[in-house]
Amino acid sequence: MKIMISFAKDFVSYALKGGGKYYAWLLFLSFFILVGAYTSFRQFSEGLITIGATDQVSWELYISNFIFTAHIAAAAVLVVIPAYIYKRKDMKDLAVLGEIIALSFVTIGIIFVTYHVGRPDRMWHMFPGIGIFNLPNSMLAFDVVVLNVYLIVNAIAVFYLLFKKYIGQPMNKKFYTPLIYLAVGWGPLIHICTAFVLSSNPRVHSWASAVLPFAFLSMAGASGPALIIIIFLLIRKYTKLQIDDAVIDLFSQIIAWSLGILLLVLSAEYFTELYSSTEHAASLKLNMFGHHGLNTYVPWFWITMVLIIGSFVMLLIPKIRKSYNSFLPAVCAVVFLTVLLEKPVILVFPAFSPTPLGEYAIYYPTLIEYFNMLFVWALGFLGLTLLMKGAIGILTGEVRHSDAAAVKGGVK
Amino acid sequence: MSEERIDIKKERDDGDNTRRDFLKNMGIAAVAGAAALSAVPADAEAKVELAEHLQGHFELMTDGQKKECIERLEKRYTEEFGKKTTVSNAPPVKGVLFGYALSISKCIGCRRCVKACVQENNQSRHDPEIEWIRVLKMEKGNLAFSADKLDKGYPETSALGNHGVQVGGNAYNAVGVSGETEHYYEPDKVPEKDAFYFPVQCQQCEKPACVKACPTQATYRDPNGIVVIDYNWCIGCRMCLLACPYWARRFNWAQPNLPAEDMNPKTHYLGNRPRMNGVMEKCTFCLQRVRDGRYPACVEACPVGARKFGNLLDPESEVRKILATKQVLRFKEEYNTYPKFFYYID
Ligand code: SF4
Ligand code: SF4
Numbered sequence A: 001m002k003i004m005i006s007f008a009k010d011f012v013s014y015a016l017k018g019g020g021k022y023y024a025w026l027l028f029l030s031f032f033i034l035v036g037a038y039t040s041f042r043q044f045s046e047g048l049i050t051i052g053a054t055d056q057v058s059w060e061l062y063i064s065n066f067i068f069t070a071h072i073a074a075a076a077v078l079v080v081i082p083a084y085i086y087k088r089k090d091m092k093d094l095a096v097l098g099e100i101i102a103l104s105f106v107t108i109g110i111i112f113v114t115y116h117v118g119r120p121d122r123m124w125h126m127f128p129g130i131g132i133f134n135l136p137n138s139m140l141a142f143d144v145v146v147l148n149v150y151l152i153v154n155a156i157a158v159f160y161l162l163f164k165k166y167i168g169q170p171m172n173k174k175f176y177t178p179l180i181y182l183a184v185g186w187g188p189l190i191h192i193c194t195a196f197v198l199s200s201n202p203r204v205h206s207w208a209s210a211v212l213p214f215a216f217l218s219m220a221g222a223s224g225p226a227l228i229i230i231i232f233l234l235i236r237k238y239t240k241l242q243i244d245d246a247v248i249d250l251f252s253q254i255i256a257w258s259l260g261i262l263l264l265v266l267s268a269e270y271f272t273e274l275y276s277s278t279e280h281a282a283s284l285k286l287n288m289f290g291h292h293g294l295n296t297y298v299p300w301f302w303i304t305m306v307l308i309i310g311s312f313v314m315l316l317i318p319k320i321r322k323s324y325n326s327f328l329p330a331v332c333a334v335v336f337l338t339v340l341l342e343k344p345v346i347l348v349f350p351a352f353s354p355t356p357l358g359e360y361a362i363y364y365p366t367l368i369e370y371f372n373m374l375f376v377w378a379l380g381f382l383g384l385t386l387l388m389k390g391a392i393g394i395l396t397g398e399v400r401h402s403d404a405a406a407v408k409g410g411v412k
Numbered sequence B: 001m002s003e004e005r006i007d008i009k010k011e012r013d014d015g016d017n018t019r020r021d022f023l024k025n026m027g028i029a030a031v032a033g034a035a036a037l038s039a040v041p042a043d044a045e046a047k048v049e050l051a052e053h054l055q056g057h058f059e060l061m062t063d064g065q066k067k068e069c070i071e072r073l074e075k076r077y078t079e080e081f082g083k084k085t086t087v088s089n090a091p092p093v094k095g096v097l098f099g100y101a102l103s104i105s106k107c108i109g110c111r112r113c114v115k116a117c118v119q120e121n122n123q124s125r126h127d128p129e130i131e132w133i134r135v136l137k138m139e140k141g142n143l144a145f146s147a148d149k150l151d152k153g154y155p156e157t158s159a160l161g162n163h164g165v166q167v168g169g170n171a172y173n174a175v176g177v178s179g180e181t182e183h184y185y186e187p188d189k190v191p192e193k194d195a196f197y198f199p200v201q202c203q204q205c206e207k208p209a210c211v212k213a214c215p216t217q218a219t220y221r222d223p224n225g226i227v228v229i230d231y232n233w234c235i236g237c238r239m240c241l242l243a244c245p246y247w248a249r250r251f252n253w254a255q256p257n258l259p260a261e262d263m264n265p266k267t268h269y270l271g272n273r274p275r276m277n278g279v280m281e282k283c284t285f286c287l288q289r290v291r292d293g294r295y296p297a298c299v300e301a302c303p304v305g306a307r308k309f310g311n312l313l314d315p316e317s318e319v320r321k322i323l324a325t326k327q328v329l330r331f332k333e334e335y336n337t338y339p340k341f342f343y344y345i346d
Helices: A002-015 A020-046 A059-073 A077-085 A095-116 A120-126 A139-166 A173-199 A214-237 A245-276 A279-289 A298-316 A318-322 A325-350 A366-393 B003-039 B041-054 B063-081 B112-121 B209-211 B239-243 B299-301 B316-324
Strands: B086-088 B098-103 B136-141 B195-200 B219-221 B227-229 B265-270 B307-311 B328-329 B341-345
Touching: A002 A139, A002 A366, A002 B063, A020 A325, A020 A366, A059 A077, A059 A214, A059 A325, A059 A366, A077 A095, A077 A245, A077 B227, A095 A120, A095 A139, A095 A173, A095 A214, A095 A366, A139 A173, A139 A366, A173 A214, A214 A245, A214 A366, A245 A279, A245 A298, A245 A318, A245 A325, A245 B209, A279 A298, A298 A318, A298 A325, A318 A325, B041 B063, B063 B086, B098 B316, B112 B136, B112 B299, B136 B328, B195 B328, B209 B219, B209 B239, B299 B307, B316 B341
Parallel strands: B086 B265, B098 B341
Antiparallel strands: B098 B307, B136 B195, B219 B227, B328 B341
């Protein structure tokens, strides 16, 4: 017990230490948390009328962001797989960082869902045991299960790996190996399940598509490693933790090929829709060309497409993939933001038009909605930063139990 | 120009109003705060609130719990709206499957059904305005093909000749626009000359997509075949809204605005009792009426008798006779939800 407390204390105090830039970053995040606290209060007291959603377009920025966070969370397994399944030595230590990313982003996603529902105070209605769980009918119920299991598995794994390292004990293989395998298997599952929440609605034509899970997985393969590369490059620069070039190279290749697969998936989908051009293609056509002057989404569609193709081409060039301090992080940032942008402007908002009764409606997020979104992101990044920082302390050995040697072999 | 000015003025007034409301609310909050410090009644109120938060799914409550819950509601609504309000818990009728038939040749698009529905079912009147029935207006087709385009089309020339077999010709000249509908029309007189009308509301599907999608079973099908919502159990996730191919569900984006003088005090727990912020609602075939052996409000309100209602299990009922003798169709059959709402032509 005592060890636990000192673990928590050492972890937190290390996480809070840092240079000027580090504090500036934390302060920057706190600003959004402060403003967001007020806007969140507005939404929770006045209701969802404060955001841009309507009966016509009933999913807002929150859900589009939630889908994106699932991408990142699932992609974390791409760090774990090489480390534990292909047994790459240079990545063994990094696996825990991947798990931390998964942990933080599932949490962000769950918070986003809380902002989405009309009665968050009644969320317990869908907890098994005290509430009613509509299984196996409701896809949302499945999604809740897979997300929470992923959250718990990752939380345990992160804690276990860090704690063992902290007290300087070897890990119990029998315990963590199945845990890691479970986490790896579960990553894609949260994705597939989220895709099914969408594609189980036949009335939203552009989601009732069998390629949706593949589009999601390939976007996860692009945006997740993009964030991972950026984080790893930062870690390499500002901390003592060593990360080999080979690791970065692996991820930039994963991004390139994920984007390639994504392009294939998208072209298959667009061909299917556009060649026959039935009613099924209506929202895609609205997205691509507008409809009777409603062309708010049109530029976004083409910008996103250009950015996806552009970053794919860029990453095919070895020189760019190797420019760790200039082009590569820039391209990664573009990939990350493009996939984030794609969610509302291609996947979610246009899909709602035409409505089942033939209405076309354009979505305009409100200021409160934007700030709440930034609030959740800031909260998430704050958690991510602190966890990462503490973990790095442990991985580099700067944070250790004071008499690690003494307890060796003692506590299990 | 002058109209514009009026609008602007109205908006200013609204602004003033909100400010005033805000001040008023602040006042109320202050009073409430003071009350909480001293008085007992506030305590009782808090208990009621808590009881409501902790209450389970209506179908799973014991009879005692149901009674308690209904008494609580009656008391609150009576106080809130200043009129004696009853919340019924009348059970489903035995041996009945409710069905609806609507004559699309008779409907004149007057939307009296919409009005009657709003009044009967205590919908929010503004911000947001909630209506359960939509009357779609469609243009009658103008079937004018042009002869000089007979040979047009591309590829313009091919080994097969020049007949525009792929596309072109009259293919891109819209002939009638019956595919496009409109439900925000405001004519001086109905029916309009070149229009026909198509009312849509919850179709009380036998295989309801909304029930399947609901993660908490807050929405379910009652033994009479009506799909209902336990407003106190709904978490507001809007999966049902997304699943419904008839766009029949409405969401309370804010605290509903139901003026006390417009409130219909004869309510049912699963039907027209006042709803709260953040939950789903929809047509229930006027559950509070039909479980009592009366017609839904829209049936009574229709001036041309386009709406018929009855028991699908009774071969002698009016709906069954219509199904047997008229040309009947179900809307959006391809979704396989098997509506119990039938459209017919006579
Ligand atoms: S019409 Fe829509 S809301 Fe009504 S039962 Fe069918 S799916 Fe549910
Ligand atoms: S909004 Fe309410 S009724 Fe609809 S699916 Fe969610 S919990 Fe069920």
